[in-house]
Amino acid sequence: MAQARTSTVAVVGAGAVGATLAYALLMQGAAHRVVLYDVNRAKVEAEALDLAHGIQFMPPAQIVGSDDIEACRDADVVVITAGAKQKPGQSRLDLAASTVGLMRTLVPQLTAVAPDAVYLMVTNPVDIVTHAALTISGLPPQRLFGSGTVLDTSRLRYLIARKTGVAASNVHAYVVGEHGDSELVLWSSAMIGAVPLLDWSSTHAPLLDETAREDIAAEVVTAAYRIIEGKGATNYAIALAAVRIIQAVLRAENRILSVSTLLSDYVGISDVCLSVPTVVGANGAQEQLLPPLTRAEQAGLRDSAESIRAVARQLGL
The missing domain is CATH 3.90.110.10 (Lactate dehydrogenase/glycoside hydrolase, family 4, C-terminal)
Structure with missing residues (x-):
């Protein structure tokens, strides 16, 4: 059986899902180091600080919050929760197009700093986003997949x-x-x-x-x-x-x-x-x-x- 990986997880997106995921990773002791990345610096630093203040009540770990993509460097697992926000009256297809557009910018930046990571796509519509990320990244399907069902x-x-x-x-x-x-x-x-x-x-x-x-x-x-x-x-x-x-x-x-x-x-x-x-x-x-x-x-x-x-x-x- 393959050897277990080390445990640095980068969570991309500090919204409701990303922040809750960081919390759950820490509470379950799933990763020794959790990186929370978001372009909103004030939000991501505040989320990380709030989590850090509870570290003594969790299994030993480190939490990092940053708006610098370099924080994700050499992560073992990268989880993408970030996506375009749905606007009033916007169709599901339009939302998918906006999110895929975001992936065209985000995914190459992530694979540049974490080329050996396993990538988990959580952003909806997850099946479309996973397909798009595979096409954009060129990664093998084994290493980039979606949370699915x-x-x-x-x-x-x-x-x-x-x-x-x-x-x-x-x-x-x-x-x-x-x-x-x-x-x-x-x-x-x-x-x-x-x-x-x-x-x-x-x-x-x-x-x-x-x-x-x-x-x-x-x-x-x-x-x-x-x-x-x-x-x-x-x-x-x-x-x-x-x-x-x-x-x-x-x-x-x-x-x-x-x-x-x-x-x-x-x-x-x-x-x-x-x-x-x-x-x-x-x-x-x-x-x-x-x-x-x-x-x-x-x-x-x-x-x-x-x-x-x-x-x-x-x-x-």
Whole structure:
């Protein structure tokens, strides 16, 4: 097994997600050194100072806040949370175009100072941003990938656990495809402990019949909208999801996570970034796994890929 990496993580963007991610990294002792980078000097220095004042209550670590890209030099993992801000009336496509434009400036600056890092893209729309960053950077897909549906999968497992009364850690199920409206749940391969999820309703109370599964899937898709409507942004769960991905890299865990990677002839899908179960370890996104898929699931995954590809095509990717 590959050796574990050292632990310097650069978080790009000191907004709600970036600052929360820095906090989560420090609280979990995931990195010995966390660099928070943002072009807003006052904001990034204040966030870092606030975190530094709590260092004695966390595992030993160093926090650095800077508006100088040099602070990211030789980072082992670079996480990009920065993105264009959505303007009133701006479409999702326009927002994607603005964010991709930002990546054309930001990514070359980062790869110049951290050429050997593993890059994790968190900025939305994450599948498009990941594809753009790969094209801009020229990095191999193993070393640059997106957080994808790791958060959506966590939401799914939480909802199944709540419905069945078992621990979320004993629910094994994945959301795949776009991190967005066209994502889908792989119900056919889902397990609760050692029991296939589709058999659960025949061996227990009718908790996970087709209607219940449809409701759960719909709630997973709409969860972000509900949170954004109430508080303006999602930040806690995505930060924790990103920490889990980062730990898989730094600790060479070879953990299976539904990250967004560039596919090549995956059930006939190529040249698009979307999420499938993937082994994540010291070298990044190492191997895409192919669980048994029903015809409907294969069709849903292809439809999701085409949804992403249509946007990428309009952006010239």
